[in-house]
């Protein structure tokens with residue numbers, strides 16, 4: 001029906017669908033008083049590690065904890081520089097700062113919105129120098145060692161990992177994946193000649209299970225995946241006040257555990273993740289069919305041949321994004337903007353000294369991107385209605401002489 005609202009995200013329907021299984025988790029916690037640790041947590045960790053094709057999974061309190069713990073456990077030290085992208089949620093860079101390091105940025109590729117490996121190469125070759133005796137890489141301006149890179153698999157699509165890992169090996173950097181939006185995304189690695197799961201490619205990877213994620217808890221939750229046993233053990237300690245066993249604190253840590261109830265919920269929902277991701281991919285192809293004809297006026301998500309994205313978000317680009325958002329809002333269609341201000345222009349990072357123009361691809365994207373409704377239960381009829389309103393808007397804009405979002409290509413970026 002035309003008047004019915006289409007939400008940006010429907011979190012109620014999937015919980016209703018599996019209500020009895022999910023409420024049984026609360027019964028189990030209530031009957032056993034197993035609120036922290038225990039079999040529900042261990043079972044989820046085992047299953048999520050298997051899903052991600054890694055040897056270890058360590059449940060933690062949030063995705064932010066996961067990035068922070070992964071960096072610390074992998075060996076990032078106070079005073080280091082860790083490179084990521086400006087087009088991400090602030091938790092990525094917060095976690096870098098909270099590990100004692102300083103975030104620095106390279107711009108994204110204009111079509112995938114993820115780290116541009118060519119710009120990472122340029123950053124390492126031009127803005128850094130290698131110490132002849134130690135072999136360590138130093139940022140020339142900052143005079144600090146660059147020790148890690150955090151590619152973000154934004155919107156549910158893997159970053160182009162082969163060239164990033166090549167560069168990391170060449171320059172001695174740790175790779176920590178921010179897979180907080182990419183549960184189940186896959187990347188075809190030419191290095192390994194096979195498809196790899198997001199979360200299995202770096203030294204460690206961080207996941208968020210915030211409720212709106214493809215795998216979402218009933219509150220805050222996160223996890224680190226890794227194939228490195230030492231990193232796994234260190235994270236088990238970091239999440240639990242640095243304890244190696246009860247009240248034996250080998251170091252200071254954090255209160256960063258994953259609740260048993262959340263783990264129990266995640267363990268159930270994990271069974272439906274692959275099917276949900278498949279539905280999202282179908283919804284993305286339908287958008288492609290419905291909106292493809294207007295490709296001159298609206299830029300649709302780009303999925304390279306090496307990627308199987310899981311469409312946590314379906315992000316299009318148009319000029320006059322605010323007007324399109326209002327137009328859809330008036331038709332009862334929910335949308336989002338991920339994210340309106342790139343990190344280097346956030347007030348919180350004034351101290352880093354960046355200004356407008358430093359990362360032009362991220363800046364342009366931030367002004368044009370709009371996330372359309374995307375969730376496994378989105379129906380064909382709903383997508384048709386969304387597409388009809390989008391097309392109505394972009395056609396009217398075209399007729400009034402306003403051109404489409406110019407495709408954003410990768411540009412040479414920055415300078416502090």
Ligand SMILES: Cc1ncc(COP(=O)(O)O)c(C=O)c1O
Nearest residue numbers: 062063064089091092180208210
């Ligand atoms: C890319 C990215 N990194 C990190 C996080 C942090 O996760 P959390 O909100 O669970 O702390 C998020 C969450 O939205 C995210 O999208």
